[in-house]
Amino acid sequence: MAIGVLSLLGFQLVDAAFVSHLGTQPLAAQSFTFPVTFLMIGIQVGLGIAIAALISRAIGAGEIERSRRLGSLVLFGGTAALGVLAVILWFARGLLFSQLGANAETLDLISPYWAVQLPANWLGAMLYFGYTLFRAHNNTKVPGTLMVLTSLLNLALDPVFIFGFGPVPSFGLQGAAIATVIAFFIGLVILCLRLSRENWLSLTELGPEIQRSTGPFATIAGPAMISQLMPPLAAMAATGLIASLGDQAVAAWGLQSRLETMSLMVVLGLTMSLPPWLGHCYGAGNWQRIRALTYIAFQAALVWQLAFGIVMALAAPWVAQGLAGAAAVQDGLVSLIRFMLPSYALLGICMLVVSASNALNWPFRAMLISFARLFVCYLPCVALGVWYGTMTSIAIGALAGNILAGLMAWITFRVSLARIDEAAAAA
Template sequence: MAAVMHQRELAITLWRQTWPMAIGVLALLGFQLVDSAFIARLGTAPLAAQSFTFPISFLIIGIQVGMGIAIAALISRALGAGEGERATRLSSLVLMTGGGVIGLLALALWVFHVSIFQLLGADDTTLGYIRAYWAPQLLSAWLGAMLYFTYSVFRAHGDTKLPGKIMVLSSLINLVLDPLFIFGLGDWQGWGLPGAAWATAIAFAIGLAVTSYKLARRRWASQYGLWLEAKQSWRPFTGIAAPAMVSQLMPPLAAMLAIAVVAGLGESEVAAWGLASRLETLSLMVILAMTMSLPPWLGRCYGAGDWEQIHQLMGLAIKVALVWQLGLGIVLAMGAPWLAMALAGNPDVQSELTLLIRFLLPSYAALGVCMLVVSAGNALGWPLRAMLLSSARLFVCYLPCLWLGSQFFGWWGVAAGGAVGNLLAGLMAWYVMRRILSRPHRQAGYAKST
């Protein structure tokens, strides 16, 4: 009975820590899907152009997430050690550094964007749409990164509610501005595809203004002693951020290779793949929220040597992932034709998207298991193994199955190959986790020695 009560308490605590981020992630990913749904009404060519930009946008997101992991880790450690003033210096320092890094990356992506998108398979018509869209999209990406960095500071201080609220606020603003900027009002015809990027940029700018004001009010940032703090903290920051960024950069690299495979099948296939990518992240909202809320809890257990609770937490998290994600995937697969009709206006895109939904969405249960194990790795002292697992998921399981499917069975093979790749990745992650957790003391010693 006591064990049952303990499990119930763990589940309640996990829910309380996860739900604010889940709502925020739902809102954030929801407005990205709304963007694509509105753009789909412009035609297949604009939607395909936006789909080509997804892997590059994921590249920026991968770098910002890796830096955000380091931000939250360093600030939370400083707070735990009672070094409040250092925590404020770190907040300012990492916000300035992150803004500079993402800004330089955005500039480089603008300068070389023609060559990049040609390598991905974009034709001249698609490049014309991308040119008009890419500058405001890069601006919105920079603003979104700065907003994410402020979220990391709040999470390091134990506040997950404000980031969740700001995600919802920015999503609502984007929802209102999207149709206005894309289609216009009255005699004004709107901006078309670039209008979606401008709507996002304004929504992020308002969210950033609110979080910056809150940071200033709470005095969680300081402008004094930044140079000395930079000399002291750059090594630990790089030590955390570098492997995290490498791990986060592998999905966008895999996405680039995947879009190159799909581009050989046709424009409508690229458009359907882009919509499926948006739907993937939205359907994984609970898993994504758990990857944010679970690692700090696991880290505290790891520091206390409480491997029994680590076993219980990972077991509970994987059960939630399997039950929730498989149930959601089956329901959405059953409603695939209607969901595709709501997202895409072109009948060809609807048909191709329906096939992707039926195969891929149930397989995200296995993908969710792999994501949870990778995120737990950084908290449990095996970041290198987590990085290798993430790499194997993409380049050993997912991409080979996707490519083989496309070569032998065309579009049907792409859908089935992606699903098989996700299933293999989930089984591999489950096996790795069982082996590591079966030897906790050895793993703890290994982590400390490295």
């Protein structure tokens, strides 16, 4: 899953790198869409968390037929829900992006790009729901392989549609979205063919299953979606704050956002692969194994993020030069990389705690941790950095917010496990 996440997020970074050669304004226009794209991703991930938890618990408890009905519900219901959201976001584009700080000239660039990027996001959501079904059955090879395949397709198609090649005209910024649509569509066809070989779906007794599972689903999905919506909402707020410093600052922040998700590939791989495993253990009542799995995941996140962050901090000038064309954007990106990437070691701990809490039937606790991370720790520190007025101060503020969030999440998780031990001892 980490390899798949690396390739999937890598192609988003490649998108931004190609677009940066079109100029600062197209890159800024694309950067304004990132938080809204993350909004869609947050909703689909929230739905996927709930379904993966219910399916994995059903498998752990031996309820195989129920797991098949739940699989059918996530594929059909999730696809319909994200399609409706895409339509709403299209008609709200003017108000939405103007509120984020985009001027009239930037809005003119956003509209044709957004018209294609929204269908790409919807196809990506359909792929994600399919991936969730495989992960719930402890199969991470298929989604990981498809992530790599779609990323390679996007990498090959990006320069063709952005800059033009042979009979294909240059589509500019819109070409990045066209390449994503084609890559996701091919991946979706392969996923459907692979799903047809598995006996993981059932269309019988879906009505009674909806009645039975609505309550447990809402208990998990509601807080999980709120938790997943908080990062894009916080990203919108941060983008709006940074927009006060100009398009160059927004462009640097947008590139850093792509680097952030790519650098968290191991953590994101763990958040995808760990919850179904924990769900199986939860269904079987095996808390000793749950504790061992979570601590191994924490150690892996700390070691990887610290090592990767230090390397990237040392290589920041060369990375910025390869990603950004304008010198001012490069300077801002260097500061963001040097201060923010090492702090993702503690951010990774916080993300894993939230993911594990959803799998262990603590959805409201996960939601509260997500809220505290973003709106108590992260955004106030970033706002202080914006108030000071430099990209370095913004980077230092984000670093402080991530450190506070990681410590808060770790302490909360330790207390939760201690209460489980106390309850077991009392019993």
